[in-house]
Amino acid sequence: xxxxxxxxxxxxxISHAKEYGFIFPSSEIYDGLSAVYDYGQNGAELKKNIRExxxxxxxxxxxxIVGIDAAIFMHPTTWKASGHVDAFNDPLVDNKDSKKxxxxxxxxxxxxxxxxxxxxxxxxxxxxxxxxxxxxxxFRSTNPRVLxxxxxxxxxxxxxxxxxEANNLEEVRQIILDLExxxxxxxxxxxxxxRQFNLMFSTQVGSVSEEASTIYLRPETAQGIFVNFLNxxxxxxxxxxxxxxxxxxxxxxxxxxxxxxxxxxEFEQMEMQFFIKPGTEMEWYSYWKETRMKxxxxxxxxxxxxxxxxxxxxxxYANAACxxxxxxxxxxxxxxxxxxxxxxxxxxxxxxxxxxLQYFDPELNQNYVPYVVETSIGLxxxxxxxxxQSYAEEKLEDGTERVVLRIPPFLAPIKCAIMPLVKKDGLPxxxxxxxxxxxxxxxCFYEEKDNIGKRxxxxxxxxxxxxxxxxxxxxxxxxxxxRDRDTMAQERVSISEVAKILNEKVDIRAxxxxxx
RNA sequence: GCGGCAAUAGCUCAGUUGGCAGAGCAUCAGUUUCCCAAACUGAAGGUCGCGGGUUCGAUUCCCGUUUGCCGCUCCA
Numbered sequence: 001x002x003x004x005x006x007x008x009x010x011x012x013x014i015s016h017a018k019e020y021g022f023i024f025p026s027s028e029i030y031d032g033l034s035a036v037y038d039y040g041q042n043g044a045e046l047k048k049n050i051r052e053x054x055x056x057x058x059x060x061x062x063x064x065i066v067g068i069d070a071a072i073f074m075h076p077t078t079w080k081a082s083g084h085v086d087a088f089n090d091p092l093v094d095n096k097d098s099k100k101x102x103x104x105x106x107x108x109x110x111x112x113x114x115x116x117x118x119x120x121x122x123x124x125x126x127x128x129x130x131x132x133x134x135x136x137x138x139f140r141s142t143n144p145r146v147l148x149x150x151x152x153x154x155x156x157x158x159x160x161x162x163x164x165e166a167n168n169l170e171e172v173r174q175i176i177l178d179l180e181x182x183x184x185x186x187x188x189x190x191x192x193x194x195r196q197f198n199l200m201f202s203t204q205v206g207s208v209s210e211e212a213s214t215i216y217l218r219p220e221t222a223q224g225i226f227v228n229f230l231n232x233x234x235x236x237x238x239x240x241x242x243x244x245x246x247x248x249x250x251x252x253x254x255x256x257x258x259x260x261x262x263x264x265x266e267f268e269q270m271e272m273q274f275f276i277k278p279g280t281e282m283e284w285y286s287y288w289k290e291t292r293m294k295x296x297x298x299x300x301x302x303x304x305x306x307x308x309x310x311x312x313x314x315x316x317y318a319n320a321a322c323x324x325x326x327x328x329x330x331x332x333x334x335x336x337x338x339x340x341x342x343x344x345x346x347x348x349x350x351x352x353x354x355x356x357l358q359y360f361d362p363e364l365n366q367n368y369v370p371y372v373v374e375t376s377i378g379l380x381x382x383x384x385x386x387x388x389q390s391y392a393e394e395k396l397e398d399g400t401e402r403v404v405l406r407i408p409p410f411l412a413p414i415k416c417a418i419m420p421l422v423k424k425d426g427l428p429x430x431x432x433x434x435x436x437x438x439x440x441x442x443x444c445f446y447e448e449k450d451n452i453g454k455r456x457x458x459x460x461x462x463x464x465x466x467x468x469x470x471x472x473x474x475x476x477x478x479x480x481x482x483r484d485r486d487t488m489a490q491e492r493v494s495i496s497e498v499a500k501i502l503n504e505k506v507d508i509r510a511x512x513x514x515x516x
Numbered sequence: 517g518c519g520g521c522a523a524u525a526g527c528u529c530a531g532u533u534g535g536c537a538g539a540g541c542a543u544c545a546g547u548u549u550c551c552c553a554a555a556c557u558g559a560a561g562g563u564c565g566c567g568g569g570u571u572c573g574a575u576u577c578c579c580g581u582u583u584g585c586c587g588c589u590c591c592a
């Protein structure tokens with residue numbers, strides 16, 4: 001059972017996640033759906049608790065940050081303004097020998113450019129021959145070689161244009177084959193089919209197909225915040241600097257989606273857009289870098305597991321960007337992104353909507369489009385980080401092994417298991433009384449099946465931090481034992497104190513205070 | 517997307533040179549023990565991922581396909 005290397009470890013974590021009701025492949029009875037997963041009974045709780053911790057840390061702990069919940073469907077123009085439509089509409093083709101991928105339109109344009117170069121050469125030759133008397137337009141419209149090449153170019157362009165307009169990718173490939181375009185690296189013409197990779201999923205709104213208009217499932221939640229900037233600023237009487245936070249599903253049609261729930265086609269983001277005065281972005285960028293790292297560190301995992309990764313190549317919307325990376329079993333990977341987005345988004349939404357998205361700054365007595373610093377974390381990735389960091393295969397003193405999830409108690413799916421030592425002599429009744437007392441505050445679990453050791457191990461496996469056991473002495477002294485998941489040590493306490501003790505042990509407040 | 521490997525019970529896997537489908541653990545019902553996966557009795561759980569082909573007969577051989585993992589590629 002013990003994992004000898006990180007690949008085994010990762011496989012064991014995946015098995016464990018399924019066996020104990022954290023993660024299931026989507027629609028598994030139909031063989032699943034590639035890169036889509038469901039959260040099971042324990043996974044849903046853990047995910048909810050992570051989301052709550054983020055929400056409280058961002059919204060509840062910051063007077064100048066408020067939360068919204070925007071719709072997944074948005075007006076199609078949103079994605080033109082954001083740049084998502086244009087950035088991802090390229091027809092791509094792979095060379096099977098060199099395994100290199102090219103944009104089909106670039107291959108064809110390069111080929112056209114070569115023909116143009118030939119024409120240019122002819123023209124320059126002629127210019128040298130005729131000297132000052134040279135009439136380029138006349139030469140181009142009469143020279144047979146130039147005309148022939150120009151016709152070729154026109155024919156290619158016309159054919160390519162109509163193929164693209166008809167969305168006929170077969171034809172695009174045929175053009176590449178007919179033009180005998182070779183891969184610059186392998187030199188072969190062994191091309192795959194041409195494929196259109198659009199990052200966004202589309203669907204139709206409207207009941208009649210002719211009236212239907214195409215809309216997209218949002219590829220990021222951020223735009224829901226930008227389009228509501230004025231609504232929130234005005235109705236919330238927000239003053240810059242202020243933030244808008246949101247959690248929710250986003251969808252990306254990834255070409256390659258892999259590594260369990262690390263890269264899924266449907267995933268949940270937790271994003272916060274912080275609106276600031278232009279010129280102050282670098283201060284706020286480093287403020288949020290440190291603040292977010294503190295949040296990650298507050299979970300108590302080794303600091304060596306997290307690191308910053310500064311982006312050298314910046315996206316079209318950013319003037320500074322970094323990732324917080326986590327060391328997953330398959331290496332350091334992005335967990336959260338912090339981006340200085342300038343006024344790119346609000347500015348573009350102004351252009352496309354024609355609405356003024358500005359803030360009147362009373363101190364400066366002037367309007368401006370605010371700059372934005374964004375923090376964007378993948379909830380599913382955070383879930384995987386916590387799951388893989390918590391998972392431990394332990395060898396105990398007596399030589400037996402146990403699997404334990406050392407999830408921080410306030411994030412654990414089940415906070416407390418309550419069990420009678422045996423299921424007779426009135427012990428179950430007593431345990432039920434305690435269960436009925438605690439269930440109003442915490443998700444608790446009652447169990448009387450199997451011997452007590454087995455029940456403890458089952459709770460270890462799902463990360464339940466505490467087990468309360470009712471034994472024969474309980475009936476006389478009204479005391480129970482509280483067993484700690486990590487140390488396996490037991491403490492005997494009065495039943496009247498149990499609620500108070502448990503409240504303290506699983507309280508999210510301690511974690512939030514560590515953020516200060 | 518390309519290449520490699522894999523898919524048999526909830527989990528980990530064995531197996532049949534092509535001839536009635538197996539183990540351990542887990543699950544459920546009971547007996548017993550009672551503080552760290554104990555024991556016993558019984559039960560349930562499978563079109564051997566799916567679809568074709570070859571064959572008297574395919575879980576086994578062949579082809580396709582789906583899903584997963586790994587490498588490359590991609591990830592504004």
